[in-house]
Amino acid sequence: MAELLYRLGFGSSKRPWTVISSWLVVLALAVGGFVAFGGTLTSSITIPGTPTSQVTDRLTEEFPEAANGAGSVVFRTADGSEFTAEQEQQITDLMTEVGDIEGVDSTLDPFTTEQQKADGQQDLEDGRAELEDGRQQLEDGQSQLDDAVAQLDAAQAELDSGQEQLDAGQAQLDEARAQAEAAGSPAAMMAQLQQQQAALDAQQEQLDAARAQLDEGRGEIETNQATLDESAQELADGETELAQGEQMLTLTQDYRTVSEDGTAAVGTVSFTLPAMEVEQGIKDEVVSTLTEADIAGVEVLPANDLSQAIPQIAGPAEVVGLVIAGIVLFIMLGTLVAAGLPILTALIGVAIGAAGTLAFSGMIDMLSVTPVLGLMLGLAVGIDYALFIINRHRRQLKDGVPLHESIGLATGTSGNAVVFAGLTVVIALAALNVTGIPFLGLMGTVGAVCVALAVLIAITMMPALLGLAKHRVLSKKERAAADATVAAATRTASTGKHTAAAEHASPTGRAPQPMSTARAVLTAVGSVVLLAVIAIPFFSMRLGLPDGASEPPESASYQAYETLGEKFGEGRNGPLVVTADLPEGLTDTEIVDEQLDVAQQLQGIENVTSVVPAAVSEDNGMAMFQVIPEEGPNAVSTEELVHTLRATEPESESTNLAVAGTTSGFVDVAEKLAEALPLYLGVVVGLSLIIMIVVFRSLLVPLIATGGFILSAFAAMGGVVAIYQWGWLATVFQVHHPAPILAFLPTIMVGVLFGLAMDYQLFISTGMREAYAHGSSARVAVQQGLKAGRSVVIAAAIIMISVFGGFVFSESAMIRPIGFGLAFGVLVDAFVVRLLLIPALMHLFGDAAWWLPKWLDRILPNVDVEGASLERSHGYSDPELAGADGTDDAGGAGGPDGGGRDDDPALTRV
Template sequence: MAELLYRLGTFSARRIGVVIGAWFAVLALAVGGFLVGFGGLTSSFDVPGTASGDVIEELQERLPEFSGASGTVVLTTTDGEAFTDEQKTAIGERIADARDLPDVADVIDPFTSEVQRADQAAQLEDGRAQLDAGAAQLEAGQAQLDAGREQLAAGQAQLDGARAQAVAAGTPADMLGAFDDQQAALDAQVAALDAQQAQIDSSRDELTVESTRLERGSELLSLASGIRLVSDDSSAALVNVAFTEPRLELSEESKQAVMTHFESDPIDGVEVSFSTDIAQGVPEIFGVGEVVGVAIAAVVLLVLLGSALAAVLPLLTAIMGVAIGAVSVLAFSGVVQMASVTPMLGVMLGLAVGIDYSLFIINRHRKQLLQGADVHESIGLANGTAGNAVVFAGATVIVALLALNVTGVPFLGLMGTAGAVSVAIAVLIAITLTPALLGLVGMKLLSRRARARIGQDPATDDTAKRSRPKRELRPMSTLRAIVTVLASAAVLLTIAIPALSMRVGLPDGSSEAEDSSSYRAFTVIEDQFGAGSNGTLLVTATLPDGLDEDGVLENQVLVAQTLADQTDVVAVAPIAVSDDSSLAAFQVVPVEGPNSLSTERLVVDLRELSTLPDGIELGVAGQAAINIDISEGLADVLPLYLAVVVGLSLLIMILVFRSLLVPLIATGGFILSLFATYGAVVAVFQWGWFGEVLGLHSTGPILSFLPVILVGILFGLAMDYQLFLATGMREAYVHGSSARLAVVQGFRAGRSVVIAAALIMVSVFGGFVFSEATIIRSIGFGLAFGVLLDAFVVRMLLMPAIMHLLGRSAWWMPRWLDRLLPDVDVEGAKLERRHPIA
């Protein structure tokens, strides 16, 4: 590998135009692919096979009109007073026109809904009054009927007495016919009373049925009383927008069309804002914070490399890599569904590793030039030595990122693949374009002062005479090593403590920028309609077979009352029943917002109810439930992913370091820094520590996929620094230094470039901390802080101290395994022997 990279570096340095032209051709192809294949990004996330996903699939089959995405348009009066009739009319017209927008299924007029609610309440009251009047009429009729029966009974008694007297007096039988006629008349009257009684009984049964329906309807209306679309003071109103497309398939254009429709031609005195379901779009890829981060990286490069020209080269190669990587990834967005954060991850990694990898090669080349090496020969050697290390370091990062595909989470796997593509491009550019640019600038890479000292004897050099003689390198003391290990571990474990209380979720409107539409909408809904209105749940219930209309209503009341009886439920409203009466849907408003602990408990409690009487089964969906499902799914795959990443990377490191203990030390140190990073992220984004410094105005759960992302990226980057420090130690050890002295020699040889590389990564990642998007902000902070801890605490303090304590045993390798492993010669020692610097 080293010899191949040497030849590639030499070729690139001599064929400058070919290499640079080839990369610009690649960029042109990538841009062309982007123009043809870009299909937009989504701000939604999903994990297949979740409980909420099953509910959505069931809705698509039985209640398709409720399976699409939804959002809320929040209208408020600018003066805080109630909406005027003119404003209501204008809003109604705007809502009616919105139903014709693309992918819009329905738009609910809040004022019409409130009128309908009032009409329903009035109808119930009228119905109750009519039922009461009907019951009174029935009672009066029953009383009249009972009086008639009493009169008929008296008449029957008189008739029976007269007949008995006549028979006793010996009245002839032919004269008793008159009594028969009277009896027939009485029987007819009794039959008439019986018929009236039957009619009254039938009316009473109908009245009972109607009364039962009325009471059930009244009960449902009462359970839904907490759900309002117009605030109590009539200064705010919610316009619910239902889309035909599911949440993950709804295009950005359709959401933008809704926003444009309600924002254009503003209604006088009415302010419009939108929930995150509509307004959360694609974050800005490169902003002021990112520019500041790159500027800080440029300063670090200038200090390390000593000239502005040398400092510019890594930035140029990194920008080229980011441009190619970003447009290449976006070119596939028309083929696969791509989350908005996916290209951002590629930009972060492309900038950071692109600058670092180019820096490693340039720094090696610069040192060789100062020793008097020929330009082209030095470029080849730098590419074969430092470039060889870059390839293996990049391979570690790529493996860690590609391993995200084993999680089974599509958007995570795509993010990992996009990041791996960006890193691979950064590696290729570092070992081809960097040598070409170095060949282009030649000796101008060095400052005039540095070029003046090339080939001079340090003993006669004025600067050397004025400088202090270097102290002889000695191993650190064992006591210092022990103290360093204990102190470093204690610091990392202390920082990790907040991680014990980590909660994961997806950001809601409260975490958006304070001047954003989503934040205004979230706060208005919370203040005017209650916090739970921002996190409503969609609950489905499977109903028994063969139900008639009354049976459906009875089961709706049963389910609604069961839901309302749960802790932390404000209101429940039935919203639909399927055509075959097999599925009913309900809207449930919790007490608190979508990311609260109480709402999370409510979702769990509702699912644990599982089966109600008559085999009724509940399902829970809605944004809050979806967030919970995604978070739980990602938490479940984290151990598997960690095992895969660590396992594959251990194999790479065993191959590179030819040691069993050094990879284990590196991995153990990474785990400490990882949990410390988790702790810092929790302390800042969940607890709110130093939130004002970073511009955070609210706290909440940690981004659900952040722990997984941090594992992949930080492990790869941590192994980069491990590689550049430990290979120097191994090189010193195999060249005859004692194990403990080799630790110091390797550390001194690589510390300056590792410090610079770490500072560059921290500054680049740190620039994204000030992004407007909370997702990008938390990822940037986690990566920046993770690199800071791992590079300066683990790699430069903990790892050398443990290596000192282990001594020779750190490089132990079973002979049989040593014979099986190929010699990759990462440090390029064999190459240097074949091509010594003159």
């Protein structure tokens, strides 16, 4: 690998414009891809397969319109007075105007909604009065009908009595006729009897007519009774509906769209597409229409779900961090040309990485912070990796090595270390895919690609630029000294008096002295205690996602969030969507009863403020409710409420209570990421041990280095918790609302810090290994390696901290803690772990630190990280890490293990 990189660097320096133009073509292609295929980034974090995601999928099927995106806008009076009628009308007109925007499905005007609620209340009161009137009329009608029935019954009794009398008279008449006929009565008597019969027949006809009238009256009564029964049923149904309406009103009485004091109101904007598919341009038009409205005395505040913008790739704070990195480079390298080249190559690398990443945003859902993470890493490692090569090249030039040969050697030695260091970062980031969380895997992949680009540019474009810069990477004084060195070397060669021993002699004539054991113990114990103390807050870490409270205080999102909490209750910032499966075969009335039963049960659960029965699916199979918690979306009580709701069994016939919504999604994402962290940490730690055993050919050094990484990672996360969750130093870091830690931050920090920690471990430990292999005692080798590597580690760490620190004051609530976590993590790992703890432990373990079983030594591959074999093959070696007598007792630079290091203070022709 070293020889291949040597040739690559040497060739790039000889043909600089070919290499540079090739990278510019790649940049142009990346930018062209972004312009042609770039899509919309998202700020919504979702994980497939979580309970929230599963419920959301069902909601999309059962309630298509409910699955569409929506956002809130808060109106408040500037002077704290009640809205005037004119202001209310202007707000209503504004919401109508917003509703006409293409891509907006509908809007809910707060005053119209509140008026509808008031009208509903009035309708219920009117309905109750009408119901009472109807009941009274029904009672009066029933009473009248009962009187009529009584009269009919009396008439029937009279009729029956008359019929009995008539029947008795007829019987007497029939008997008299029979006697008369038997006695042969005269015709006159028979005529008299006939007249009596006629009178009885007439009376019977009267009775029959009366009976017919009575039956007719009874029929009318039955008809009236049926009518009254129908009215009674209607009254009963009305009573049921009225009772349901009153129960519904009771449930929703605390859910308001206009505050009780009349100084604030909340409107809703619903889109025609799901939230993930709503174009940013549509949201921007909605927000601009709202904020540009001129309503005297009214502030219009689009909430976070409307106004949350995609964070800028870079801002003023990031530029300041880059300037600080440039200052560090100038101090270390001494010339503007040398200081500018690492920044130039890093910028080209991140431009390609960012544009290339965004080119895929039109094809895949990409979190808005993903390209920003790539930018962070690309800038930081891009500058550092270029620094390692140019620093090596400058030293070689000062030692008189020819220009192109020096560039090739720097690429083959330091470039070899850069490739290895970059590979560890790439593997650590790519391993984020093992978590099984798509957006996190994508972030890792993008970060890995940006780091890989930084490596490729460092070993190709940097040599090309160094070829163009020639000796201008040295100051005039350094160039003069280099010329004198070349002249002296030429004179020495001509006289034949040059010896290796003279060349290898140190200025003081003696090797560095090891630290005392007492100092090593104190340093080790002190470092561990310091890291442990800093890590204490980690054990109280809560994970979550940023909400409107995390936005800048001057932003509309933050003010809308605060106004909602103050005027309508904290829970309005984090509503929950609850669903329940309804039993089959219910009537409409029974469905409403079932809704109310479930809603009243939900209302009785602790930490619930109000429950709104929202809708029932078309097939009557699912009911949806909006549940308003007592506290905000990131509150502990809200998280507990989500779990309580999921564990609740409906007391009615409904089944399967489920929870969805943004707040529920926060909880699920945080828990899923927390579950994935131990697995990922295990993968990273195992990877760390394997890589370092191969590189350092030791069992103890990898254990020490990995233990140090774990300490620094926990300390870094402890610092993040102290600042962003506990609120320490809140003013300094502009943390106006402490909240749970960004859910995916710990996982990202582990991946990134692991790669960087291995970089610093490489620069420190390979120097120690090389000095030990050259014959120095283990404890002296610790000092030699530390002396040789600490300057580049310090410079690299300061640059990293500067670049990452530039993101600490970003406008995005997601980016700020990432920037701080990485900057603080580099700080404690580089300055506490690598420069204090590791040397102290290495001193205490002495020779045991480099022990390796012989059987393992035989099967491990020989990884020449620092390209020592390349140095030997080209006739160069490192005098500082040679034996005390000036000879290479261990068989040349790097010894039999081929170990090497990056920060060689001098390279000398042998």
